[in-house]
Amino acid sequence: MINTVFDILTIRKDFPILNRKVNGEALVYLDNAATSQTPKMVIDAIVDYYSRYNSNIHRGVHSLSQEATEMYEEARLKIQKHFNASKSHEIIFTPGTTYGINLVANGFSALLNKGDEIIVSALEHHSNIVPWQMLCERTGAVLKVIPMDLDGKLVMDEYHNLLNPKTKLVFCNHVSNALGTINPIKEIITAAHKVGAAVLIDGAQAAPHIKADVQQLDADFYVVSGHKMCGPTGVGILYGKEEWLNKLPPYQGGGEMIAEVTFEKTTYADLPHKFEAGTPNISGGIAFGAALDYMNTIGFDAIAQYEDELLKYATDQLLTIEGLKIYGTSSEKTAVVSFNIEGIHPYDIGSILDKLGIAVRTGHHCAQPIMDFYKIPGTVRASFSFYNTKEEIDVLVAGVKRAKAMLT
CATH class of the missing domain: 3.40.640.10 (Type I PLP-dependent aspartate aminotransferase-like (Major domain))
Known part of the structure; x- marks a missing residue:
């Protein structure tokens, strides 16, 4: 059970940027490993x-x-x-x-x-x-x-x-x-x-x-x-x-x-x-x-438990997409999913996702030796925070499926 203090709807209200639209679509911000968003009390x-x-x-x-x-x-x-x-x-x-x-x-x-x-x-x-x-x-x-x-x-x-x-x-x-x-x-x-x-x-x-x-x-x-x-x-x-x-x-x-x-x-x-x-x-x-x-105030134990749920849900849902491969499959990991779809460059997927209002990171993530180890040019990286939701992951998965259909 998530700590009763952890109320995702209340938490999301603390982040003004989550209300904006990108390219006419509701923002789904999944680039938290690069920069997290800022709550109003910090602003x-x-x-x-x-x-x-x-x-x-x-x-x-x-x-x-x-x-x-x-x-x-x-x-x-x-x-x-x-x-x-x-x-x-x-x-x-x-x-x-x-x-x-x-x-x-x-x-x-x-x-x-x-x-x-x-x-x-x-x-x-x-x-x-x-x-x-x-x-x-x-x-x-x-x-x-x-x-x-x-x-x-x-x-x-x-x-x-x-x-x-x-x-x-x-x-x-x-x-x-x-x-x-x-x-x-x-x-x-x-x-x-x-x-x-x-x-x-x-x-x-x-x-x-x-x-x-x-x-x-x-x-x-x-x-x-x-x-x-x-x-x-x-x-x-x-x-x-x-x-x-x-x-x-x-x-x-x-x-x-x-x-x-x-x-x-x-x-x-x-x-x-x-x-x-x-x-x-x-x-x-x-x-x-x-x-x-x-x-x-939210609590790091509650944050970790909730983000782990997001990670497991995202991993399971993304793996339903044929040809999708996840890099980084350790049992001990934080809420990051790096993936590619066979035959498609990660930048192309990221560009289409952006048109759908979905913010992910593409490329080598300033970790070129890792990409060289896997012999790939980069990955699509979706990284989650405690203010993200499973509904946003559903939007991501639908967006990846749409990008795949457009690019194959």
Whole structure:
């Protein structure tokens, strides 16, 4: 049974965009893995900031600055509580997941030596591949890859074989954006720590569905984007253990991240400000906190249970279409279905679905190595959120059938 608080009709009323039409048809938004939609209370938080207390933070003695600072730091505390970080200064506000990954990669440039090894998984988004390739080019470190199988799962025996005393860093997403696979990150982290390696988990796709406890996971770093979690674009967080954040040098220089500046020498501020140079996305940080309030009011257990029902229903209904193949068939996955129809390019299906008001993602989903593994150009990806319905899935299935009929 779904939590009685979980009322899909009431929830949908919270999202103004769900009322609009696209190409004359009611919007069916199934591109949540790219960006989730934003509830009115989060939109109101942004409007409230700019309407009542728009001001720069931390530096001003006047009332508006103090109000903005209080709200921004309150959002940091909400995020700390949500992810169960032990200290608020272990939460670094960033422009998003990609920025957080690059911040860590830049910092490790000073900590790696030629011949050191770093490990990524075959299921990564480009943003968790390219920065580490660049890091290897700068340092002479060697990049190793955990392979995947046809179900879209990591081959964990091979991962354990890759680990050795030269392994310094391991990077893995919590959930694959292209396939929805939930990776065994607790096992990955525990094994890496046994050889002395640090671990960064890309939580961008997991955070909307799974309430990660960074202390229980023992993650060294965990990165998230607000726009995947009903928040605004342009804001996210990097969680880092205090000991690791203190070891890394600042990523950018400028205001706020300094303790003292002279032309002879600059000293840096304590955490978290050491990594938060310049004026941040203040309204975005506050709104991210509001988004977490909203999702926690619904409850992540209820969200997960409902989305799992949507996933099973969508999988069953789509598989009734002859010639349709689903990629990513792990028993442990979030509400993502990536599929193709034999003989039809995914872009063509996506284009027809758009004409019917159905928003899906097509292409390689910034995960080209996965597509190369399956020897396909890309997939059609339908990704569901807790505000979607089975009726919308029925519209999707009918749309795919119509696209198939038009293209064959």
